[in-house]
């Protein structure tokens with residue numbers, strides 16, 4: 001856990017996005033961080049110190065001239081006794097104060113007094129974000145070394161207005177925190193990767209579809225592991241019940257054809273890891289209306305047609321990534337079949353696993369894989385899917401160090 005024992009001073013300022021902080025506090029603490037909250041007066045109009053304090057399991061600091069707090073912690077210690085100062089949401093007002101060095105409440109005083117890295121997640125109306133003073137302030141803050149996450153494009157809470165100004169999602173803020181606090185080596189920095197994950201759903205009619213047992217756990221873990229090594233990762237995921245991995249751009253699709261389109265749109269990349277259990281076939285003519293039972297008639301036959309082979313398409317593409325990794329789900333002759341797939345799909349590496357029902361791999365938490373490449377076969381013992389992901393990401397990174 002990268003955030004284990006890390007102390008984050010979370011400054012919450014007054015914006016409707018403050019409600020997302022409650023989720024953010026949970027996510028930060030799940031990663032091992034401790035969160036010490038500071039709330040401005042404005043923030044307290046949107047969420048209560050009681051809720052924030054309960055989730056953070058710490059005292060919530062609100063007053064600059066609080067006798068108790070000053071004796072106990074003091075604003076200077078508050079500013080220094082942490083590893084990161086995070087401002088989320090950061091209003092146009094706090095940005096203006098920070099840019100001009102104003103210190104007229106606890107939040108702005110702490111921000112002026114700190115010698116720790118500062119990350120801000122701006123949130124405001126698009127017109128305020130685009131306003132010349134805010135632009136100037138953002139530029140000043142960047143030049144002062146303040147880190148930014150967001151704002152994002154999207155609909156505003158208070159109106160039907162759309163534009164740039166939405167606070168980054170808790171997941172994205174967490175990713176930015178992880179990125180700043182992670183001092184491990186990043187051998188894949190500057191490399192782009194695309195990963196497919198999960199099953200595809202091929203519609204029969206509006207309510208029925210063909211699917212498989214893939215959970216997306218292995219593909220999602222690989223996307224996260226590549227991102228942790230610094231890669232810029234796009235994950236194209238079929239329908240799964242797990243959350244989007246941290247630090248990864250996730251595109252959600254349903255059908256194989258949609259997955260192929262999303263993958264091709266992401267090219268060129270350096271690395272492609274195709275983990276998805278793409279349905280080999282789709283229903284030739286899926287129906288727009290629900291297929292009804294007709295009394296006296298048997299079930300309508302389903303005519304299937306082949307889906308595009310995404311790995312094969314990428315493996316033979318004019319913009320073929322430098323490293324193409326495929327998976328092979330087999331129930332027999334695992335290595336032999338994987339070798340055939342290595343050639344036919346134009347891959348550099350095939351990660352083969354035995355998905356016979358008794359292995360429990362499909363949908364389970366563990367995996368036992370064999371890596372087949374031109375160099376031979378590497379047999380890895382049974383381990384968690386996260387560990388497989390980390391080892392595979394390290395192997396991919398090593399490929400680029402040597403290449």
Ligand code: CTP
Nearest residue numbers: 274275276278307308309310311326327328329
């Ligand atoms: N794959 C793909 N597109 C498909 C089918 C498979 O991209 N339409 C990719 C998978 O993501 C995986 C690899 O091809 O990386 C092998 O998948 P697998 O299901 O083992 O092989 P198939 O090509 O489907 O062959 P078979 O089902 O006959 O074993």
